[in-house]
Amino acid sequence: MSQRKDIIIIGGGAAGFFAAINIAEKNPELSVAILERGKEGLQKVKISGGGRCNVTHAEFIPSELIQNYPRGEKELLGPFHTFMTGDTIAWFEERGIELKIEDDGRMFPVSNSSQTIIDCFLNEAKKHKVDVLYNYSVKSIKVRENDFLIETSQGILDCHKLVVATGSNPKIWNVLEDLGHTIVQPVPSLFTFDIKDKRIKDIPGVVAKDVEVNVVGTDLESEGPLLITHVGMSAPAILKLSAFGAVALAKLNYNFKIEVNFIRQDFEMCLEHLKGFKHEFAKKIIQNSNQFDVPKRLWKQLVLASEINETERWADINKNQLENLAAQLTRAIFQVTGKSTFKEEFVTAGGVDLKEVNFKTFESKRIPNLFFAGEVINVDAVTGGFNFQNAWTGAYIVSQSVV
Known part of the structure; x- marks a missing residue:
């Protein structure tokens, strides 16, 4: 017997939590779940910026911001007009977290601790009744009629809408390839x-x-x-x-x-x-x-x-x-x-081919009701908070498009 959810997000990282929280906040009647393969999520948030979490970068002009993305520069221009740095700052401020700008443009929580961001996500997920399922490693995804069947290490789940926000995860890329997506083979970046x-x-x-x-x-x-x-x-x-x-x-x-x-x-x-x-x-x-x-x-x-x-x-x-x-x-x-x-922040170039993503919605062009957020697609950035900004932008647009 499979476990049923309206929307499932695969990946308990920055993009996954951001998408889930915004979806659940906008649509409280929907059941939303995050599947995290480890015993705890948000590990990249934890180590970012030397443990301070480099949330974003103080660049407020979309045409300037995109120049920090070796892959995704052209595709992100439109999305950044929808949600970018100023929106990120406002989102966290509305939840009681003030960000500061350092001399080099990087932005961190005033607390200088990534735990501030982690606690915000965990509290918001709990507040909006997002079901966070740990130790749920995804083995396969199948499309059945209008639904997705997700085989995990803890059993089978199904949903109508699926968001993949796993970052650079070769196992998930293999699963997406089996579904018919083209994967640009990953190489190290940064x-x-x-x-x-x-x-x-x-x-x-x-x-x-x-x-x-x-x-x-x-x-x-x-x-x-x-x-x-x-x-x-x-x-x-x-x-x-x-x-x-x-x-x-x-x-x-x-x-x-x-x-x-x-x-x-x-x-x-x-x-x-x-x-x-x-x-x-x-x-x-x-x-x-x-x-x-x-x-x-x-x-x-x-x-x-x-x-x-x-x-x-x-x-x-x-x-x-x-x-x-x-x-x-x-x-x-x-x-x-x-x-x-570079430090502990391993970044790769590679992922779902950008030609197969609709950047107005971040929905797959190949598989209806399948959405992407973050580095699972072939987008990556230079250091300085830009990879997180891509995650926030994609996840927010997904949250507006998925229902």
């Missing part, structure tokens, strides 16, 4: 670069505030802060490159070269500045007089890599050494030999 290079080996923690990075031999490029880590490079300049280059870098098997411009000047301009420094700081030791706001520890390594020794003064260096230093500053080449997951 990762750091593994680099073994003596210039950065002994300076983990150094941040170059504003650099340009490009993948040699491709059109992939990005800009922003760059962090040197104990295994290579990270921070927005690298993470953006990994997100927008997710498919191309996977094809290169994460073995490629990057060119870094640490000062965002071209070689010739840099060289002219260095010639000026040669006269202006003639008696100073080069290694001790970092220029262009390059961090001291990084400057020292770039100077050494330019075949300038530790005691040489500006007045003493020759043309070749100046050119070497200009090259290190403006077009330093690093060999990438692999990738590492």
Whole structure:
């Protein structure tokens, strides 16, 4: 005997809870259930932003917001006109949760704790009588007449409307493929670069505030802060490159070269500045007089890599050494030999093909009454709260479309 619900949401994460709460609030007469495969849900919310939950990003113009989505940029423009950052802020404020904007645009609860968001979702789900079923791992989905039969580890459930909000879940992608959907094969997105290079080996923690990075031999490029880590490079300049280059870098098997411009000047301009420094700081030791706001520890390594020794003064260096230093500053080449997951926030590119989703409703074009929210479809974003904003937007539009 199957358990009957009007609407079932598969996935007890951010998108799943947001969709369920909005559906139940709008339609209290309907029975709504969330199926969560684990013993507790909202785990990605819990670890987001280092445990503070990066709820969204303070970008309030849809055409600007979409530029943070390597996959989904075109498709999300319409949805963001329906529900975006300001609506997210208002939704949480109506439930007693104030958000704050940090210097880089990321938004967090004032409490600085992801538990605030988790408690909000759990309380709202309880208030609106959403049935949250834990340890319900989905094995298969079958379409029977106008209903869905969902086989789970705890038995069979059926419903008239089904929402899939499982994020990047290969098992569910296989189930959806069996139903006739096309799945774009997942590849990692949002990762750091593994680099073994003596210039950065002994300076983990150094941040170059504003650099340009490009993948040699491709059109992939990005800009922003760059962090040197104990295994290579990270921070927005690298993470953006990994997100927008997710498919191309996977094809290169994460073995490629990057060119870094640490000062965002071209070689010739840099060289002219260095010639000026040669006269202006003639008696100073080069290694001790970092220029262009390059961090001291990084400057020292770039100077050494330019075949300038530790005691040489500006007045003493020759043309070749100046050119070497200009090259290190403006077009330093690093060999990438692999990738590492960015913190604990594993993001993938891949999922339900965007051509098979109606972005006015987030309903499947292949299977009536089947809806999607969040990263189960082939949408992903750079770091900074953008993946959550996609989840809130999709889940809200689903809640308005599903009944």
